[in-house]
Amino acid sequence: MKIITWNCNMAFRKKAKLILAHQPDVLIIPECEHPDKFNFDIDFPKPTSTLWFGKNQNKGLGIFSYNDFELTVLDNHNENLRMIVPIKVNKGNINFNLFAIWANNPDDKDGQYVEQVWKAIHHYDSLISQTNTILIGDFNSNTIWDKPRRIGNHSSVVKRLEDKGIYSVYHSHYKQNQGLEAHPTLYLYRHQDKPYHLDYCFVSEDILQNLQAVEIGEYEYWTKFSDHVPIIATFKSC
Template identity: 60%
Template sequence: MRIITWNCNMAFRKKADFILTYKPDILIVPECEHPDKLKFNPDIPEAKDILWFGTNQNKGLGIFSYSNFRFKLLDNHNPELKMIIPIGITGGNYDFTLYAIWANNPKDPDGSYIEQVWKAVLFYDQYLNNKKTMLVGDFNSNTIWDRTHRVGNHSTVVKRLEEKEIYSSYHLFHNQIQGKEQHPTLFMYRHKDKPYHIDYCFASKDLIDKLKSVEVGEYDFS
């Protein structure tokens, strides 16, 4: 199983061929347009299942299956937590729960980014356990900004998840420390001198034990 998260910076229909060369089974795409707007070239593989969430038809959260996996929005979904989406995944060797994430809610006075993830961790507390659980996507956060986000900051989220034996796959696989990542996932304004690590895949211990590799793309705006 290969899961990829990629903030496409809008216009996914024009960029899908780039990411699909990596043959994801499940693809999580923040800033993706509504499926009605996804008019692909004929040679682009067709997704077997799609979920999409958002209020802006040009910029939402898309989740795509390019294998036998099927999606079901779980009944416990809290639409006020934008965009953290609990999805039941079936059709593979085992079922699991995926929380697809694009932490972005500018209308929340308590905070629009990591605070959304913190609220979700609290709201879904009874469902977050150490079995078949993943949280994947654009968290828009890093430990380096803990002082800015004093309540429910990045380190608090990481600690709470680790208490439930849910760990960052990147940090375990590459032996990295939160806030000192060697591999950026964002170059602000496409500037190579403004690298940040803000995208994550957290997985429960049973899934972490099956982990084979974790890769992060490199800077290329040519």
């Protein structure tokens, strides 16, 4: 099973074939336009399931599945946390809860970025368990920006998830420390000298045990299309 997240920097319909070449089973695309703008063809085949959330038809959160993986939004989706979406993923005997994340909610004056994730992991506490759980997407955060007096900073989110047996696949696979990542996922203004690690895939320990590979996109190729590069996580099973 392969799960990919890539903030496409808008106009996904023109870029879909680039990421679909990696043959994802589940694909999380922040800054994706509404699917009504898509024209499916040989380079952009119609997904098994399509979900989209947002107010701006040109820039929302898209979630797509292929290879008969089915996506269903869970009934207790909190629309106040609209860019953090709880989804049931199902294919045969494979079942897990996936939280698709684009931490970007300007309407929340109490915190529109990582604070959204902090609120979500508390709101969905009963769904975020030590088994069958994945949180993935653009968290817009890193430990380097922690505000010590802010309860819901990046380190607090990481600690809360780790307490529930949920870990970053990138940090686990590459033996990296939060805030000291060797592989950026964002190049501000697409400048190579302004790198940050803002995109993550956290999984419960049972899924982590089946991790085969983690790939972070290369600057030279992907920044021709977006300021972000993809995270590609491959698992033996789930």
